[in-house]
Amino acid sequence: MSADKVIEEKKQGLALLTEHKEGNHKKLFIESYGCSMNLNDSEIVAAILSDQGYNTTHLLEEADLVLVNTCSIRDKAEQTVRKRLEKYNAVKKINPTMKVGVLGCMAERLKAKFLEEEKIVDLVVGPDAYRDLPNLLEEVNAGRDAVNVILSKDETYGDVSPVRLNSNGVSAFVSITRGCDNMCTFCVVPFTRGRERSRDPKSIVEEIKQLVDNNYKEITLLGQNVDSYLWYGGGLKKDFKNASEIAQATAMDFSHLLDLVATEFPKTRFRFSTSNPQDMSLDVIYTMAKHENICKYIHLPVQSGSTAVLKRMNRQHTREEYMELVDNIRRILPDCAISQDMMTGFCGETEEEHQETLSLIEYVKYDFGFMFAYSERPGTAAEKKMVDDIPLEVKKRRLAEVIDLQQKYSLYNTEKFVGKTVEVLIEGSSKKSDAHWKGRNSQNATVVFPKGDEQIGDFVNVFVEDCTSATLLGKRV
Numbered sequence: 047m048s049a050d051k052v053i054e055e056k057k058q059g060l061a062l063l064t065e066h067k068e069g070n071h072k073k074l075f076i077e078s079y080g081c082s083m084n085l086n087d088s089e090i091v092a093a094i095l096s097d098q099g100y101n102t103t104h105l106l107e108e109a110d111l112v113l114v115n116t117c118s119i120r121d122k123a124e125q126t127v128r129k130r131l132e133k134y135n136a137v138k139k140i141n142p143t144m145k146v147g148v149l150g151c152m153a154e155r156l157k158a159k160f161l162e163e164e165k166i167v168d169l170v171v172g173p174d175a176y177r178d179l180p181n182l183l184e185e186v187n188a189g190r191d192a193v194n195v196i197l198s199k200d201e202t203y204g205d206v207s208p209v210r211l212n213s214n215g216v217s218a219f220v221s222i223t224r225g226c227d228n229m230c231t232f233c234v235v236p237f238t239r240g241r242e243r244s245r246d247p248k249s250i251v252e253e254i255k256q257l258v259d260n261n262y263k264e265i266t267l268l269g270q271n272v273d274s275y276l277w278y279g280g281g282l283k284k285d286f287k288n289a290s291e292i293a294q295a296t297a298m299d300f301s302h303l304l305d306l307v308a309t310e311f312p313k314t315r316f317r318f319s320t321s322n323p324q325d326m327s328l329d330v331i332y333t334m335a336k337h338e339n340i341c342k343y344i345h346l347p348v349q350s351g352s353t354a355v356l357k358r359m360n361r362q363h364t365r366e367e368y369m370e371l372v373d374n375i376r377r378i379l380p381d382c383a384i385s386q387d388m389m390t391g392f393c394g395e396t397e398e399e400h401q402e403t404l405s406l407i408e409y410v411k412y413d414f415g416f417m418f419a420y421s422e423r424p425g426t427a428a429e430k431k432m433v434d435d436i437p438l439e440v441k442k443r444r445l446a447e448v449i450d451l452q453q454k455y456s457l458y459n460t461e462k463f464v465g466k467t468v469e470v471l472i473e474g475s476s477k478k479s480d481a482h483w484k485g486r487n488s489q490n491a492t493v494v495f496p497k498g499d500e501q502i503g504d505f506v507n508v509f510v511e512d513c514t515s516a517t518l519l520g521k522r523v
Contacts, residue, residue, distance in 0.1 A: 065209075066101045074100040075109035079127055080117025082268055082319065083239075084150055086219045088115045089208035091149060091176050096209060098180050106137055111145050111183070116152035118234045121421045124152060131166050145186050147171060151238035154195040155425060161191045173224070173239050174198035177206075197225075197240030199282050204249035207256060214473050216503045218262050220253050221245065222303065223269030227283055228322060230349075231360045231427040232392065232420065235270055242283040244275045247298055247306065254307055254314070263471055263503050264315040267304070272318045273325035275300040301329035308337040315471060317341045317490070323348065323371055324362040331378045342379055343413075343490040346372070347387035351406030352399035355392055360427070365406065372410050383413040383459065383489035388448055391441030392420045393432035400444050407451050413459045413489065414516070415452045419445045457515035460491060467523055468493060470508045472500055493518045 074095055078088045091113065092102060103109055112134050117123040127148075134146045147169040148160055157170045168186045171179060172195035185192035202224055210218055225240040226233075254265055269275065278289050278297035286294065298306075300318075308316055316337075321344055334340045346368075350356055353364040363371075375382055388403060407415075419441035422434045468487040476482035476494045484494045485506075494517055495508050510520040 070101040072100045072110045073103040076113045078115040092209040113147045116150040118151040174201040202245040204245045217264040219268045226270040244277045267318040271322045301333045341488045342382040349389045351403035386412045386415040388417045390444035391436035411455045460513035463510045
């Protein structure tokens, strides 16, 4: 999985709300499941439909159009979406003019099932076909099923200004790449989101400038695999070798893009997600070291600590290469936080291979992680060519061991901040107490402290007095 995939549980299935546009009379109810990329895509959809007369609503019952943006990464996400579709259709019996559509990663795989066999939706739209929504809605209104799941070689939505949905007004996502060329055997992303292509840097800078002008303070550059960003005038990453000499010579890679935006917007904080170990160059790490406003945090998915398992997963790096990259990060950015994605119970995983994963966690001492047991996804190479042969109880035991060890190092890392002062960007009130602010420091640790006269969006210095494995507790200096 990639950017994915950092699946923020608290944002799953929230009805997305935007500012209302005068003169728009139709109502759109849109929910997102899955990764940050999906949330960002829903913002693009809302922008396209806003021009078609739709305002968003959080009341399902009053909607003219209901869209669910779907995720195929894990079986659980698909089950959740099915339950939501049942709920929409119950409401549709009361409001028969309501139209229901499925967007995103489940669209390609389940189009026939949703439209023809189960007849539970009116339209199915893949991640590269959102511009076609106005035409597809015309088809639906004429009483026909509408489907477009064609994957594009060049669609990046670079000219669509996303409407910011459910935003805290402080931090925003800006997509810089779409698709993925890494054919990991467990992952559906290359099949659901297509091949990798990068967005014109000019359009990225323009979108960031709009956000900065609207007082956003932190931007996360987003992609299935941000490190392999490569702009050479447009087109697929894999076709770069066929580009003209001048196009190759003047191409912009991720370290250059990062340097460009950090220089152009010195008062804005930048993050990026997700990184792929084999594509992360030392130039990126040196660029992070050069700029104060690039957060000292890298999400570095590894999936397994065993080279043999990594080979079965078709990850393009070994355990040793990953450790060398971590060593370089520690050398160039000593205060950088690193987080992981870790999967237990992949096809054929032995007890020794599982122990190698535990020893990698001990070596890196990750700040936090996203950990899960392997679940076979239809259409992937692992499903076609390998046997999902690890019993569920073994997967769960191994997962529990990984989580326990990660908890230990999460606490180890937060304790290092106690007694120090950290710069925090205030994002809102603490979940547990309205009398406290919460925000994040450069290393992506959540910081909670008592409210004074600060505002959301302020940068403040906080002296850390105590911590849990997930949160720093302190007071404003």
